[in-house]
Amino acid sequence: MTRWSIIAVMLAGTAAVAFGGVATVPVRLIWNSSASVPLGLYTITPVERLTLSDLVAVRAPEPIERFMVARGSIAAGVPLLKHVRALPGQTVCRADSIITVDGAQMGAAFARDRHGRELWNWQGCRKLAEGEVFLMNAASDSFDSRYFGSLPLRSVIGRAIPLWTDEDGDGRFRWRASVH
Template identity: 30%
Template structure:
């Protein structure tokens, strides 16, 4: 029947329009960022918004105001870039940077370095207390990670979401191995640049 066919055509058109509208809304809310720092795999990360964040989750947040000028001056990140760091401590956890080590509830996350890779001084942030409500300690076990050991805890409200690795890049670089277990690393081979699908951990 002509009337029924016309109704079906109109219904289909409205259905497709609704799908496009929903899709546009979803994609408008997506945020994908690129990590170029060495403390995490280089690649693209999808930012997933959450009402709360757990220990061990990779969270995304703006560079803290206290160190934003330093990051800009040393060209560590482009203007407006975000940091991606694991949650190491939450409200009630003990964060300490005493004696040149970063500890959360007694767990040693590594040294607090005095200088960066170029020999320039790093910020000094001394803390030895329990985190207050709404405070988050972001610390990466990587010894050269620029995190809460240098700028202190961040506010949970500053976090924009959890980072989920979706695409990782392996550039032309050296594959390293620890040959003796003493912290010394040796080059074993060259790796060609490629892209790989990432996976959440």
């Protein structure tokens, strides 16, 4: 080994030790192919406190994931992207097909999916407890809390931030579009 090779290795080692703690957060990327939020690439960032309308990546609890995989909606292990619509202390209701949060209508649920298959149907009102979150997208055919109810907060992986998405569904992808 030459003197310059030894110096280069020593400098690289020193830099690795000095700057090793700077880049400890792994980049988490998700490609969304579901039309319930804009198609495209999202980065997932840690979230300490959720707020209403946050777009989050969620690991579906096993019964929900099994249901979606059996219908061909998602592959096993693929996170869902959903908007936060209610947090602990808020009251969510489903009366027939109408979904409300604290009395404000948020949308409706279908009895069947586009293939004519029955969808889950919960009815009634309940106040979300600590550790629960109600997730619902604006897309009327999104499979979300309007069908499966609230989820445990621990299901949330992180906040989803659009990197390169097709916001208008026209095939024109935009860099860092706003979350709506």
